[in-house]
Amino acid sequence: MPRSGPVHKVIEPTGQSQPSAMPFNPQAPRPGASAQEVVEGFLAAGVGAQDDYSVARQYLTPQLATTWKPDARVLIHSGEPTTVPRLNEGEFRTSVEVSSELDADGVRTAQPSGSTRVLDFALTSVDGQWRISKAPDGVMVPEADFPQIFSPSNLYFYSARDSKHLIPDPRWFAKRSTASTAAVRALMNGPSSYLGHAVESAIPQSAALSRSSVPVSGGTAAVDLSLASFDPADVAGARRMEQQLRATLRSVPSVEDVNLTVNDAPVETSGREGGDALQPVTVPNRQIGVSDNQLAFFQGGQTEQIRDISLPEGAVVTKPGMGAEVDVFGFVDTADSAVYTVAPGAQPQRRWAGTRPTRPSFDPQGWVWGADATGTVHTVRAASNGNGETVKADWLRDRHVASLRISREGSRALVVTTTGDSSKAVIWIAGVVRDDSGKPIGLEKGNAVAADVAVDTAQWIGAEEFVTTALNQDSNAQPRRYTVAGEHDDLPSLTGVTSIAGGNGPAAVYGASDGRLYMLTGSSWALQSENVTDTSFAG
Missing domain, CATH: 3.10.450 (Nuclear Transport Factor 2; Chain: A,)
Structure with missing residues (x-):
């Protein structure tokens, strides 16, 4: 062993079965270079x-x-x-x-x-x-060259306070054999700032990796944590840590499973049953739309007006929405630029007014959301009476919010802001901050997933994907399917799109144009109805 000379950094091998193959081999310095x-x-x-x-x-x-x-x-x-x-x-x-x-x-x-x-x-x-x-x-x-050198991986954190759902936090890591180590270290550092208080981690902040890397052998990543306060009898806590690590590392290439040890000892995680926090939150197949200026259900090519619904006198019904239980509805009345909620057998409730209010969005905790061209974010409990309250979102002040949709687990907001030029929209994802009762009190400063895009609306189609399009264009609009990491695929164009709706996955995307409703079918749009338009899935 040398007794003098500089200290050298050695990267511990990971034991991955397939070494990372980088596609680029840059040139070393040329002798005599300027x-x-x-x-x-x-x-x-x-x-x-x-x-x-x-x-x-x-x-x-x-x-x-x-x-x-x-x-x-x-x-x-x-x-x-x-x-x-x-x-x-x-x-x-x-x-x-x-x-x-x-x-x-x-x-x-x-x-x-x-x-x-x-x-x-x-x-x-x-x-x-x-x-x-x-x-x-x-x-x-x-x-x-970026997609050839870096690849996205989702870290996962639990929804704050209830821990019912694992929320994706997309990161990009270089395609190296150390990607598994980078993912675990990033997970232990906590969530992105734009998710902030909307999520939490089962891994304590005091935890550390016992060795310098997370080796992967035969598709199994070995994670050895050092945690002084760990109680081996806390099976539920160990299970939550393992579930969070497994979900995260499975998004890393070559990793299929996780072997978790704490303080050099195996942990017991099978003693108690628990729900699968990765289970996707789905919405009903039924949509709500507008038919003859009335709220109507649409499903499977059939339209049915919603019975026993009262509307404000002289209302012009647009941008309808509904809760996951399909028992409370919302809409924008363009006659007075206000958002209303209504339930069968009840009088409509005027919740807030503003300049070009967004389509109301219902979260699973029972709150209705919306925003407007001034950047003001509103919310109100759907089951209550009276006006809505504003939600703290200073980063949206003076931005034109064209679309705001709460994710199906209720932890994130998908926001589109636009300028006077419709091709200069920005798509954001921001964490939803709630108090101990679950009441929304703010939106974390959002992260820009895409910028300078021709978009007026964005609709979730799952926990990790959403669809977008420009609205009310005379020419063909270019709908897209995005991941939360910012990757996208172009969908077939559709002329004069007036709304787009997203259900459970890319097979349930609907677009309205010229008073007709179409469904995305392969590489084209198939006509579904001429009796209903402006549809939306629950949420």
């Missing part, structure tokens, strides 16, 4: 994540190579970076346009068109070769 060529080569080497970015480190001085943190940030750039010399010799500045940014925890945030970042570098001579002595942490990756 200072500017070294900077440009270093930036280009950001696509080489293998061996802890060993090629990129070759462009750095020995001192900086040991302290530079490539995982601190990833800039996904849409244009070519421009590097220019500064006034002092050996100093350079790089400017680049970015489409999204990845933070140190793997959270990807979409950036508006025209967003730029500026990076400054300083170089010095090392053995006659230019090397970078000062550089910002992080790497840059071309937008087209």
Whole structure:
């Protein structure tokens, strides 16, 4: 064993059956390269994540190579970076346009068109070769190459207070053999800020990994936690930890199962039964729509007006919604720009008014939500009387909220904000903050899943997917299916879409156009009804 010399960092092997194959092999520094060529080569080497970015480190001085943190940030750039010399010799500045940014925890945030970042570098001579002595942490990756180098994985956290559901928290990790370790470490660091108080973890903050990695062998990830306060008799607590880890690691390639040990000892997790927190929350197949200015049910090609429903005198009924039990309904009355709720045999309740109010959204805890063009978020208990209350969401102030939908487990809000230009919409996901009684009191500052998109509405089709489209366009609209990680697929276009509805999965997507209702069927839209339009599933 050496008794002198520098300390070297050694990455413990993970034991994965299939080593990660990175598709990019960047060039090492060329002997005699100019200072500017070294900077440009270093930036280009950001696509080489293998061996802890060993090629990129070759462009750095020995001192900086040991302290530079490539995982601190990833800039996904849409244009070519421009590097220019500064006034002092050996100093350079790089400017680049970015489409999204990845933070140190793997959270990807979409950036508006025209967003730029500026990076400054300083170089010095090392053995006659230019090397970078000062550089910002992080790497840059071309937008087209990003999916080849990084892949999304869902961390899972329990819904706050009730722990009934596991909520996906999408992260992006480099396609390396250390992805399982990165996922567990990120899970132990807690949820993304935009989920914040909406979720909680079964893994105590005092927990730590007993060894430096999470090895994977034969498809099973071995997670060994160090936890001083752990009680081996707490079977329910151990089961919750194991369930959270298993759900998270199964979204990592090559992982099929998890073996959890705490303080080097196996844990008992089979002694008690419990519900499956990953079980998807579904909605009824029945939709609510508008037929002859009346609220109506639609299912399987059949339309039926809802009986014993009273509407305000002179109301113009639009944007209907309903609760999961299909016994309370909501709509926007465009005659007075107000949101109403109504139940059979009861008088309609005027809840709030605003400029272009959104379609009411019903959460499973019994609250109705909505927003408007001023960025004000409203909520009211569906079973109560009287006006709604505002929900704290300062980050939406003065933004035009075109759509707000609460997720089916009630922990997240899917929000679309637009500007005067319909092609400049932003899609956000934000955690729902509630008090101890379950009453909504705020929305965490949202994370931008997509920016500068032609979207007026977004509708959940599951816990991890949603559909979007532009509304009321004379030309073809481009509906899309998104994941919560920001990936998307284009759906068949539809001319003049006036609404879109999402049921249980991509096989239950409906669009309205020109007074007709269509269902997405393969690569086309199939006509379903000419008697009902503006439909919505429960939620």
